[in-house]
Amino acid sequence: MAQCDCCGNEYHRAFTVTQDGQTHTFDSFECAIHMMAPVCEACGCRIVGHGTEKNNRVFCCDHCADH
Numbered sequence: 001m002a003q004c005d006c007c008g009n010e011y012h013r014a015f016t017v018t019q020d021g022q023t024h025t026f027d028s029f030e031c032a033i034h035m036m037a038p039v040c041e042a043c044g045c046r047i048v049g050h051g052t053e054k055n056n057r058v059f060c061c062d063h064c065a066d067h
Helices: 029-036 062-066
Strands: 015-019 022-026 052-054 057-059
Touching: 015 029, 022 029, 052 062, 057 062
Parallel strands: none
Antiparallel strands: 015 022, 052 057
């Protein structure tokens, strides 16, 4: 069984995600999002969808990008 890099849970259905050459093991999408999803620079929420960029900064929506 593999161990989740986020919560430490050992799970027989764990999966890996590779980003920028680094591979992480997770037991759930929740843990993967918690560790890997970008954070909106205005409100601090995790960006699970497409999000938006403005001036090389990442935001969850146009509203946050405009502030």
